[in-house]
Amino acid sequence: xxxxxxxxxxxxxxxxxxxxxxxxxxxxxxxxxxxxxxxxxxxxxxxxxxxxxxxxxxxxxxxxxxxxxxxxxxxxxxxxxxxxxxxxxxxxxxxxxxxxxxxxxxxxxxxxxxxxxxxxxxxxxxxxxxxxxxxxxxxxxxxxxxxxxxxxxxxxxxxxxxxxxxxxxxxxxxxxxxxxxxxxxxxxxxxxxxxxxxxxxxxxxxxxxxxxxxxxxxxxxxxxxxxxxxxxxxxxxxxxxxxxxxxxxxxxxxxxxxxxxxxxxxxxxxxxxxxxxxxxxxxxxxxxxxxxxxxxxxxxxxxxxxxxxxxxxxxxxxxxxxxxxxxxxxxxxxxxxxxxxxxxxxxxxxxxxxxxxxxxxxxx
Amino acid sequence: xxxxxxxxxxxxxxxxxxxxxxxxxxxxxxxxxxxxxxxxxxxxxxxxxxxxxxxxxxxxxxxxxxxxxxxxxxxxxxxxxxxxxxxxxxxxxxxxxxxxxxxxxxxxxxxxxxxxxxxxxxxxxxxxxxxxxxxxxxxxxxxxxxxxxxxxxxxxxxxxxxxxxxxxxxxxxxxxxxxxxxxxxxxxxxxxxxxxxxxxxxxxxxxxxxxxxxxxxxxxxxxxxxxxxxxxxxxxxxxxxxxxxxxxxxxxxxxxxxxxxxxxxxxxxxxxxxxxxxxxxxxxxxxxxxxxxxxxxxxxxxxxxxxxxxxxxxxxxxxxxxxxxxxxxxxxxxxxxxxxxxxxxxxxxxxxxxxxxxxxxxxx
Numbered sequence: 217x218x219x220x221x222x223x224x225x226x227x228x229x230x231x232x233x234x235x236x237x238x239x240x241x242x243x244x245x246x247x248x249x250x251x252x253x254x255x256x257x258x259x260x261x262x263x264x265x266x267x268x269x270x271x272x273x274x275x276x277x278x279x280x281x282x283x284x285x286x287x288x289x290x291x292x293x294x295x296x297x298x299x300x301x302x303x304x305x306x307x308x309x310x311x312x313x314x315x316x317x318x319x320x321x322x323x324x325x326x327x328x329x330x331x332x333x334x335x336x337x338x339x340x341x342x343x344x345x346x347x348x349x350x351x352x353x354x355x356x357x358x359x360x361x362x363x364x365x366x367x368x369x370x371x372x373x374x375x376x377x378x379x380x381x382x383x384x385x386x387x388x389x390x391x392x393x394x395x396x397x398x399x400x401x402x403x404x405x406x407x408x409x410x411x412x413x414x415x416x417x418x419x420x421x422x423x424x425x426x427x428x429x430x431x432x433x434x435x436x437x438x439x440x441x442x443x444x445x446x447x448x449x450x451x452x453x454x455x456x457x458x459x460x461x462x463x464x465x466x467x468x469x470x471x472x473x474x475x476x477x478x479x480x481x482x483x484x485x486x487x488x489x490x491x492x493x494x495x496x497x498x499x500x501x502x503x504x505x506x507x508x509x510x511x512x513x514x515x516x517x518x519x520x521x522x523x524x525x526x527x528x529x530x531x532x533x534x535x536x537x538x539x540x541x542x543x544x545x546x547x548x549x550x551x552x553x554x555x556x557x558x559x560x561x562x563x564x565x566x567x568x569x570x571x572x573x574x575x576x577x578x579x580x
Numbered sequence: 581x582x583x584x585x586x587x588x589x590x591x592x593x594x595x596x597x598x599x600x601x602x603x604x605x606x607x608x609x610x611x612x613x614x615x616x617x618x619x620x621x622x623x624x625x626x627x628x629x630x631x632x633x634x635x636x637x638x639x640x641x642x643x644x645x646x647x648x649x650x651x652x653x654x655x656x657x658x659x660x661x662x663x664x665x666x667x668x669x670x671x672x673x674x675x676x677x678x679x680x681x682x683x684x685x686x687x688x689x690x691x692x693x694x695x696x697x698x699x700x701x702x703x704x705x706x707x708x709x710x711x712x713x714x715x716x717x718x719x720x721x722x723x724x725x726x727x728x729x730x731x732x733x734x735x736x737x738x739x740x741x742x743x744x745x746x747x748x749x750x751x752x753x754x755x756x757x758x759x760x761x762x763x764x765x766x767x768x769x770x771x772x773x774x775x776x777x778x779x780x781x782x783x784x785x786x787x788x789x790x791x792x793x794x795x796x797x798x799x800x801x802x803x804x805x806x807x808x809x810x811x812x813x814x815x816x817x818x819x820x821x822x823x824x825x826x827x828x829x830x831x832x833x834x835x836x837x838x839x840x841x842x843x844x845x846x847x848x849x850x851x852x853x854x855x856x857x858x859x860x861x862x863x864x865x866x867x868x869x870x871x872x873x874x875x876x877x878x879x880x881x882x883x884x885x886x887x888x889x890x891x892x893x894x895x896x897x898x899x900x901x902x903x904x905x906x907x908x909x910x911x912x913x914x915x916x917x918x919x920x921x922x923x924x925x926x927x928x929x930x931x932x933x934x935x936x937x938x939x940x941x942x943x944x
Binding site for chain 1: 619639678907911932
């Protein structure tokens with residue numbers, strides 16, 4: 217198969233899915249895939265065997281979830297437009313508004329539906345200000361428990377989403393306690409609570425049983441159905457980006473240019489100024505792996521290899537499932553990576569290829 | 581027309597085009613549009629009345645240039661793949677290799693074509709390390725004049741691209757002198773020299789005549805045809821991003837959420853951590869304008885208005901032509917902005933709309 221392509225590995229995906237299924241069984245919590253992180257719908261049927269459905273951040277995502285991901289479909293968006301709301305409601309089992317303003321605005325249209333509101337507890341685990349829902353002046357959710365209480369009769373649930381790649385159960389526990397203390401009165405009035413995504417509970421050493429017990433206790437204390445909305449946790453390590461070295465140079469360091477680009481194909485590496493991952497990243501030869509776009513800083517990172525790289529060598533960037541395919545773009549007209557799936561029996565099949573016509577049609 | 585949409589204003593575009601035409605007439609330099617910055621081909625015929633053609637950074641871009649932009653077509657890429665080179669050569673009037681390695685690799689296939697090489701003078705004007713072609717360990721072009729001289733019999737031109745939004749003629753002049761001093765011997769052997777893009781010569785106070793004279797003197801001294809490859813300079817102020825306020829909140833500041841997203845629709849604001857532009861940005865009311873994606877830092881900036889904002893208000897982000905449409909993506913499934921053109925007679929026509937099917941087809 218011609219590079220570049222994203223390769224989704226169902227066996228690795230299944231490892232995460234089995235942990236999610238275990239958490240659901242132990243805790244009673246329901247788990248919905250966050251499409252904002254991963255929306256490659258060819259594997260939705262497979263994932264739906266282990267998960268309860270999907271959650272969304274826009275009209276198009278909620279429709280994709282409704283059409284492609286069996287199970288429950290949650291609708292959330294920072295803001296819906298007037299012309300979107302009826303279609304959103306048609307696709308959603310629940311709708312979660314970001315503000316009381318939006319709840320008021322769409323009160324009549326949504327009155328026959330299960331409704332919720334996003335609450336912002338004012339604390340988070342994000343190490344990046346950019347991704348911190350609790351940042352100063354945050355627009356993400358309502359902050360005031362009293363204001364939420366005043367509309368409690370019009371909603372049956374709340375959504376908190378303040379974790380971000382949080383791999384510490386203790387930190388999660390602390391923050392949930394804070395939510396209990398601060399929002400306890402209104403929590404008792406709700407039927408369901410979503411605790412959002414960003415809990416890295418599929419990580420190797422995560423105390424899954426402790427998390428399950430904590431969620432179960434929370435659910436029982438307030439008499440609510442708990443939801444989690446895993447994104448990264450559901451698909452961590454489930455895909456690679458497969459590339460080929462096109463050219464090598466030496467300019468103070470060994471440089472290898474591959475047929476991909478961080479900006480076009482793994483955008484978060486650029487946005488968060490983080491390196492890609494290559495395994496095993498050992499050996500005597502250190503190389504800087506660069507993208508082929510015109511951007512001077514289009515650099516995947518510096519990695520170690522057993523032998524010098526040369527044109528034609530194949531490389532795999534690890535952990536290429538989350539926030540990659542959903543953000544890919546046509547910068548520089550660099551060939552958009554195909555999407556392929558490695559099935560459980562080891563065979564690999566191409567599910568989507570992109571060509572010049574796709575590029576030209578992205579503009580006008 | 582329903583927001584969001586990019587609105588290309590041909591009258592503003594014409595202002596830039598006329599400056600380009602003037603520069604060409606005064607200097608003898610040829611000007612090629614850099615498609616990496618702007619590739620909205622509906623206005624290529626119009627632009628081609630004032631420009632000599634287009635230049636590219638990939639196979640798909642060179643094909644777009646060859647098919648849609650009348651005139652000369654330059655091919656450049658940081659690296660071409662084996663399976664691309666014949667098609668690239670079929671579309672290009674000139675091919676510029678990034679390295680001697682690529683020139684060697686494709687020597688036979690490209691021998692009947694006009695060939696050039698990218699040279700890196702080791703200095704630049706970029707204020708961003710990310711965008712600085714002269715950054716340490718840069719992979720962009722060959723640095724050593726002696727190495728370039730050794731292949732001078734196989735090429736007829738060189739490309740230097742070390743300016744980046746450079747609005748200082750003095751700085752450009754200094755850097756060109758440095759290029760003359762450092763690469764003079766090999767420049768004399770060439771037929772054509774591209775000085776790349778990044779010269780902000782369409783800016784209001786730019787001394788266009790001084791630039792023209794400098795280019796003419798350079799061309800005469802070395803006996804070369806000079807090329808420029810304007811991107812931003814060609815389309816500065818030529819488009820806006822039109823959006824609508826969907827919701828307002830107060831959380832320490834006045835917040836307005838619009839039906840767009842910096843990450844999805846004006847990506848460079850996020851990458852370079854810069855604010856959008858709104859005109860006139862005066863008045864007693866200060867508002868933070870936020871995008872509707874889930875990203876906490878999806879913020880266009882803080883701007884001043886004559887009255888408080890409310891849902892339904894229309895806003896225009898200025899300077900939305902360069903590096904916007906070419907990088908737009910489906911993050912969060914946020915509706916991708918349509919593309920519209922305001923003709924010289926003031927009428928506006930929609931040239932491209934994007935819908936759910938485009939979103940679903942971007943994945944698989």
